[in-house]
Amino acid sequence: EIVLTQSPGTLSLSPGERATLSCRASQSVSSSFLAWYQQKPGQAPRLLISGISNRATGISDRFTGSGSETDFTLTINRVEPDDFAVYYCQQYGTSVYTFGQGTKLEI
Amino acid sequence: EVQLVDSGGGLVQPGGSLRLSCAVSGLTVSTKYMNWVRQAPGQGLEWVAVIYGGGGTYYTDSVKGRFIISRDISKNTVYLQMNSLRPEDTAVYYCATSDQSYRGYFAYWGQGTLVTVSS
Numbered sequence: 724e725i726v727l728t729q730s731p732g733t734l735s736l737s738p739g740e741r742a743t744l745s746c747r748a749s750q751s752v753s754s755s756f757l758a759w760y761q762q763k764p765g766q767a768p769r770l771l772i773s774g775i776s777n778r779a780t781g782i783s784d785r786f787t788g789s790g791s792e793t794d795f796t797l798t799i800n801r802v803e804p805d806d807f808a809v810y811y812c813q814q815y816g817t818s819v820y821t822f823g824q825g826t827k828l829e830i
Numbered sequence: 831e832v833q834l835v836d837s838g839g840g841l842v843q844p845g846g847s848l849r850l851s852c853a854v855s856g857l858t859v860s861t862k863y864m865n866w867v868r869q870a871p872g873q874g875l876e877w878v879a880v881i882y883g884g885g886g887t888y889y890t891d892s893v894k895g896r897f898i899i900s901r902d903i904s905k906n907t908v909y910l911q912m913n914s915l916r917p918e919d920t921a922v923y924y925c926a927t928s929d930q931s932y933r934g935y936f937a938y939w940g941q942g943t944l945v946t947v948s949s
Contacts, residue, residue: 724891758935760875767924767939768875779937780929811875815934818888820865820877 725750725814729823736828742799744826746812751792753816759788759797760811762825768811772797802828832856832938834925839943842915846947850910852925852940859901859927863934864908866899868921869942878923881908883931893919915947 726749736742746757755775760768770779772788775795785800799806807830812823838850850866866878879889879899887899898911908925922944926936 756934760936762875767942768936769939770935770937773933773935773937809874813875813877813935818880819890820880820934822875822877825874 724819725752725817725821727812727814727821727823729810729812729826731826732824733827733829735830736802737830738802738804740802742797742802742806742828744797744799744810744828746790746795746797746823748793748795748814752795752814755791756814756816757788757790757795758813758815759786760813761806761808762811763808771810799828804830832929834927834938834940836923836925836940836943839923839945841946841948843949844915844917844947846915847911847913848915848945850912850923850925850943850945852908852910854906854908854925854927857927857938858903859906859908860903861931862927863932864899864901865926865934865936866908866910867924867926867936867939868919868945869924870918870921873921876921879910880934912945915945917947919945920947921945 759772762768776788787798835853896914922942924942925940929937
């Protein structure tokens with residue numbers, strides 16, 4: 724099983740700043756099968772990025788995914804009030820999928 | 831428009847059983863990887879199980895031998911049969927799937943159904 728470790732656990736920023744969220748895998752993620760999700764309280768998660776860097780339909784270009792092998796990053800430029808939420812990475816390159824433990828982006 | 835509607839949650843005693851359902855519209859369950867993902871209260875996301883278009887299934891270690899994912903193609907519905915339930919299985923359970931075939935990321939999610947395992 725691939726273990727995903729996200730850092731930091733909590734990121735405190737002000738609107739307009741840049742957020743950099745990290746996701747590190749215990750082994751190489753096959754075929755670039757790495758996704759990012761945003762979740763707000765009481766809601767189902769929302770897909771932001773698949774395939775390391777492909778934005779989902781309707782996702783702002785302020786969200787950028789990058790990385791390879793075992794190190795991945797989600798960058799949020801010019802953070803807006805609506806962006807404050809919990810973010811998860813997920814690998815789907817093996818038959819057993821796994822999520823990171825999440826990064827909370829707070830004001 | 832794609833819709834996934836989760837149902838079947840509730841309160842069950844330890845050792846009991848429950849069957850969750852995910853009714854799907856807007857896509858065909860036999861052409862996608864259909865998954866269950868859970869979230870314990872105040873905790874992160876945990877992938878639980880997948881059923882492939884061809885019918886193959888995989889599970890996270892903690893539910894192997896206790897949970898069974900299945901589907902009814904005629905009803906376009908996916909199920910999660912949960913047996914020998916434990917308090918640590920308490921969570922909101924989401925059905926989720928991709929917008930592409932043969933992909934394990936989750937573009938579509940149900941609204942979730944709460945399972946509480948307690949005496």
